Amino acid sequence: xxxxxxxxxxxxxxxxxxxxxxxxxxxxxxxxxxxxxxxxxxxxxxxxxxxxxxxxxxxxxxxxxxxxxxxxxxxxxxxxxxxxxxxxxxxxxxxxxxxxxxxxxxxxxxxxxxxxxxxxxxxxxxxxxxxxxxxxxxxxxxxxxxxxxxxxxxxxxxxxxxxxxxxxxxxxxxxxxxxxxxxxxxxxxxxxxxxxxxxxxxxxxxxxxxxxxxxxxxxxxxxxxxxxxxxxxxxxxxxxxxxxxxxxxxxxxxxxxxxxxxxxxxxxxxxxxxxxxxxxxxxxxxxxxxxxxxxxxxxxxxxxxxxxxxxx
Amino acid sequence: xxxxxxxxxxxxxxxxxxxxxxxxxxxxxxxxxxxxxxxxxxxxxxxxxxxxxxxxxxxxxxxxxxxxxxxxxxxxxxxxxxxxxxxxxxxxxxxxxxxxxxxxxxxxxxxxxxxxxxxxxxxxxxxxxxxxxxxxxxxxxxxxxxxxxxxxxxxxxxxxxxxxxxxxxxxxxxxxxxxxxxxxxxxxxxxxxxxxxxxxxxxxxxxxxxxxxxxxxxxxxxxxxxxxxxxxxxxxxxxxxxxxxxxxxxxxxxxxxxxxxxxxxxxxxxxxxxxxxxxxxxxxxxxxxxxxxxxxxxxxxxxxxxxxxxxxxxxxxxxxxx
Numbered sequence: 001x002x003x004x005x006x007x008x009x010x011x012x013x014x015x016x017x018x019x020x021x022x023x024x025x026x027x028x029x030x031x032x033x034x035x036x037x038x039x040x041x042x043x044x045x046x047x048x049x050x051x052x053x054x055x056x057x058x059x060x061x062x063x064x065x066x067x068x069x070x071x072x073x074x075x076x077x078x079x080x081x082x083x084x085x086x087x088x089x090x091x092x093x094x095x096x097x098x099x100x101x102x103x104x105x106x107x108x109x110x111x112x113x114x115x116x117x118x119x120x121x122x123x124x125x126x127x128x129x130x131x132x133x134x135x136x137x138x139x140x141x142x143x144x145x146x147x148x149x150x151x152x153x154x155x156x157x158x159x160x161x162x163x164x165x166x167x168x169x170x171x172x173x174x175x176x177x178x179x180x181x182x183x184x185x186x187x188x189x190x191x192x193x194x195x196x197x198x199x200x201x202x203x204x205x206x207x208x209x210x211x212x213x214x215x216x217x218x219x220x221x222x223x224x225x226x227x228x229x230x231x232x233x234x235x236x237x238x239x240x241x242x243x244x245x246x247x248x249x250x251x252x253x254x255x256x257x258x259x260x261x262x263x264x265x266x267x268x269x270x271x272x273x274x275x276x277x278x279x280x281x282x283x284x285x286x287x288x289x290x291x292x293x294x295x296x297x298x299x300x301x302x303x304x305x306x307x308x309x310x311x312x
Numbered sequence: 313x314x315x316x317x318x319x320x321x322x323x324x325x326x327x328x329x330x331x332x333x334x335x336x337x338x339x340x341x342x343x344x345x346x347x348x349x350x351x352x353x354x355x356x357x358x359x360x361x362x363x364x365x366x367x368x369x370x371x372x373x374x375x376x377x378x379x380x381x382x383x384x385x386x387x388x389x390x391x392x393x394x395x396x397x398x399x400x401x402x403x404x405x406x407x408x409x410x411x412x413x414x415x416x417x418x419x420x421x422x423x424x425x426x427x428x429x430x431x432x433x434x435x436x437x438x439x440x441x442x443x444x445x446x447x448x449x450x451x452x453x454x455x456x457x458x459x460x461x462x463x464x465x466x467x468x469x470x471x472x473x474x475x476x477x478x479x480x481x482x483x484x485x486x487x488x489x490x491x492x493x494x495x496x497x498x499x500x501x502x503x504x505x506x507x508x509x510x511x512x513x514x515x516x517x518x519x520x521x522x523x524x525x526x527x528x529x530x531x532x533x534x535x536x537x538x539x540x541x542x543x544x545x546x547x548x549x550x551x552x553x554x555x556x557x558x559x560x561x562x563x564x565x566x567x568x569x570x571x572x573x574x575x576x577x578x579x580x581x582x583x584x585x586x587x588x589x590x591x592x593x594x595x596x597x598x599x600x601x602x603x604x605x606x607x608x609x610x611x612x613x614x615x616x617x618x619x620x621x622x623x624x625x626x627x628x629x630x631x632x633x634x
Contacts, residue, residue, distance in 0.1 A: 036600040178601065182621060259517060264430060278621075279376050284434060287394030291429045 001131060003029040004069030004105075008058030009090070010077065012175035016152050018073070021124070021145035025133050030069055032061040035178035037276070039064050044274065046100045052245040053179060053273055054172045055089050055096070063101050071130060072097075074107040080114045084219045087170065087250060106130065155198030156184065163292050164193040166231050168224045169243030169251070173272065180243055181278050183270070183285070187241075190289045195237065197227035204230045212257070221254045232262040238292050239266035246273040266292060313369045316579070317563025318352065318385065319396070319556065320344060320377030323416025323443060324529055325351035327359065328559040334403075334567075338362070339556050348377035349589045349608070352384060357585040365581040372396075372566030374558050376417070383608060383616030384589065386580035389562065389569040394422060394432050396561030401525045402427045403564060404551050409521040412540070412548070413557070414510065414530035416443045421515045435514050443530045445478045449485060449502055453495055457533075464500040464535025471501035475509045500535060507539035524548045527557040587611065596620060 003022060005011065022029045033039065035057055043060025051059075062072055074094045079085050089096075094109040110126050113119040121142060128138035158164065165187065173180055174196065184194050197205070205226025209216065216222050224242075231237045242258070244251040255269055268288045270281065314337065315330040321344060329338035340355045372389040373381045374396040382390040393413070401411045402424065411422040419442050423431040435442060450457040471493050474484040481502070488498055511520075524544070530536055531554040540548050553560060570577060590609045595602055603620045617625035 033600045037602050178621075256517075266431070279379075280434075283376070283392045283394070286392040287429075287432060290392070290395040291432065294428055295430070 001027060001071065002069040003027055003131070004062075004065040004072040005029055005031045006058055006061035006065065006072065006074070007032045007034065008061040008176070009054055009093075009172050010075065013154065013171055014149070017145040017149035020148045021141045024141035024144045025128070025131060025137060027131055027133075030065055032065045035061070035176050040178070040274065040276075048096070048100065050247070051089065051096070052247045054170065054176070054245055055093070056274075057176065057179060058093070059097065059100060062097055062104075066101065066104055069105060071106045071108070072104070073127075074109070076109060076111045078111045078113055079219075081219045081222075082115045083215075084222065085217050086219055153198070155196035157195045157199040158188065158193030161188065161193030162191045163238045163289070163296070164195060165239045165241050165292075166227060166237045167194045167196055167241050167243065168228055170220050170245070170248070173243045173245055179245075180270075180272055181276075181281050183241070183243065183281070186282065186285055187289075190285060192238075192289055192292075197223040200227040200230055208233075208261075216254075218250050221250050225254055225258060228258045228267075229261045232258075232265040232267075238296070239268065239288065241288070242267060242269045244269060244271055246271050266295070314363060314367050315563040315567045316368055316371040317396075317556075317559035317561065317566065318355075318371070318373045318375075318378075318381055318387075319393070319558035319562060320348045320352065320373065320375040320381045321393075321415050321417070321558070322376055323447070324555075325355060325375075325377070326556040326559040327352075327355045328553075328556050328563055329359065329363065330560065330563045330567075334564070336553055336556070336560065339553070339559075341555060344377070348380055349384060349591070352381055353585045353587075353589075355585075356582050360582040360585055363582065365579065365583075368577055368579045370563070370566035370570040370577050371579045372562035372564075372569070374562040374565075378562075379618060380608065380616065384580070384584055384610075386578035387566070388575075388577050388579070389566040391562060391565050393418070393558050394420060394429065394434075396558045396565060397527055398422050398424060398429045398432075398561070399564050400553075400557040400561035401527065401551070403560070404553075405523065405525070405549075408523050408525045410524045412510070412515075412524060412526045412531075413528040414443055414526075414536075415528045416447070418442065419510055419514050419528075419530075421510075421518055421520075423518060423521075431518065433514050433516070433518065443528070445481070446502070446506060446530065446533070446536075448478070449482065452482070452485075453499070455495070455499070460499060461503075461532065461534035461536070463496045464503045464533075465538070467494070467496040467500035469497055469500075470504050471497045473498070473501040473505040475505045475512065481505055481509075500539075503533065503535035503539045504542070506530075507536055507543055511540075511543060520544060522546045526550045527554050529555050531555070593619070596625065598624070 039060035042063040043056035046063055047056040047059040074097050076094050077090045110123050112123045124142055125135055125138050187194055208229040209222050209226045228240050313332050317328045319326045325342045325344045327340040328336055331337040340358055342351050342355055344351045370388050373387040374391050374393050378390050397413050401408050406427055413420045419435045421433050450460050471488050474480045526548050531550045537548050587610050591606055593604055593606045596605050601621050605620050605625050606618045608616045620626055
């Protein structure tokens with residue numbers, strides 16, 4: 001029995017857990033390669049065209065390993081936090097995969113509620129039964145996996161750069177460096193450090209989220225909104241870059257809410273889709289960095305450049 | 313002494329020569345036609361006999377082809393179009409608060425506060441609100457793009473053309489043509505659709521304050537200028553050198569770079585117009601990214617590489633060229 005792990009969507013978030021879990025159970029597994037051109041092409045080929053890029057890429061990852069494994073993990077993650085949900089496309093993911101990609105091996109289809117240990121264990125027990133493992137074995141593997149998972153620190157918090165921005169967006173847009181054209185490296189090369197919402201305390205985020213007229217449904221949106229508004233208001237970063245995949249409904253609402261709240265604070269929205277030409281992204285990032293630099297240099301008062309030019 | 317600025321855009325390649333007092337002394341406006349290197353060579357051929365290499369104090373490049381161009385010309389400063397356009401706009405009028413720049417493939421809005429860029433936006437993955445949209449419709453109507461604006465002014469009543477998407481607009485326009493509407497009215501409708509699209513798409517949620525500068529090739533179109541004024545309710549200014557503002561900005565930025573570094577220019581000379589540049593591309597197999605790398609050769613010598621994600625090829629060429 002070989003389990004296939006597609007390296008898309010929330011894989012990077014739960015990689016440590018699931019690989020340890022499978023190791024303890026002594027199950028062989030394969031992981032698809034880092035996203036590349038072939039995977040993107042496969043994803044675009046199999047997926048419905050209305051889906052967003054991360055979903056297409058997930059299709060590509062599944063298609064790239066389906067013939068080399070007996071069971072593919074296709075997580076129908078409904079929720080990672082109580083009374084909140086994640087992107088609704090996860091709800092239909094197993095159906096999309098089964099109907100779009102021909103000759104699929106078995107996949108996991110049960111819904112997964114990660115906020116509750118009981119519900120998570122129920123999912124894992126069901127998964128375990130597909131691997132011929134009993135409840136006790138599953139429980140032990142769960143404990144060992146969770147230990148490792150809890151020890152990891154996700155996200156970035158660059159120090160020692162001239163400028164610092166908060167990079168937000170759905171985790172998979174930030175994790176997949178093929179999809180986002182390694183935006184972090186590009187920013188670092190421009191002298192800009194990157195931090196992510198992981199380094200903003202939950203209570204600081206929550207304070208901002210509580211001011212919304214309605215509790216947001218979506219966990220990622222809560223983190224994004226809370227960290228943007230908190231850091232923007234307290235000016236702890238020079239700017240915010242919002243990575244959004246084209247077509248994302250959740251982002252379309254939250255980008256506007258953040259803009260309304262932060263008014264003039266430098267916010268750059270980067271829409272990503274199937275493009276592999278990097279010129280468009282480079283131009284935007286360079287212009288944005290220039291803007292931050294010149295703003296800072298001139299104390300947003302009088303531009304040194306113009307003084308310089310008009311002194312002729 | 314001169315400062316050169318080169319703006320290699322998707323549709324046009326512009327070269328400006330600024331004199332010591334930073335006045336535009338000479339300008340060349342060429343169609344890029346998808347071959348940026350050839351366009352630059354054609355441009356420099358025109359300038360070659362008028363200027364000497366040593367008269368050039370600085371050279372800067374901008375536009376989507378700025379990278380490739382900088383290797384060929386030996387640019388002192390390689391800057392994005394936003395910064396270049398803002399620089400030039402502010403240079404001509406320090407009161408400018410908003411810059412509309414509509415080029416072939418991109419359109420941008422730049423907001424300034426006391427000469428400093430405070431916000432900007434570019435069009436997303438959409439051709440609506442860009443110059444190429446107009447270009448295409450002009451072709452369909454069989455009217456030279458240069459005449460477009462004048463046609464629009466002849467019209468008394470603009471025909472409503474759908475916005476949002478260049479493809480939707482086109483089909484709407486065809487339907488209106490089939491009903492027999494006058495070309496002038498359709499063109500005016502197109503101008504208004506473009507202005508509406510631009511303000512909805514690129515200018516979405518932005519506080520557009522006068523004074524507004526309208527730059528880029530599309531600013532030649534008086535019909536669009538008028539459409540903007542009608543929607544916004546105040547005058548829009550088209551600067552004298554509207555179509556080469558990016559290049560002017562690049563020259564000004566190059567001057568700034570050379571002066572602040574107190575260094576000599578890297579300019580390779582007007583002779584580059586006689587060199588034979590060859591580009592070839594290959595797929596790098598060193599990692600799963602399988603990047604399509606473009607290599608530029610000046611005769612036998614490799615002067616630059618592009619397209620690699622990791623920067624391995626790109627950096628290699630930097631070392632060689634410096």
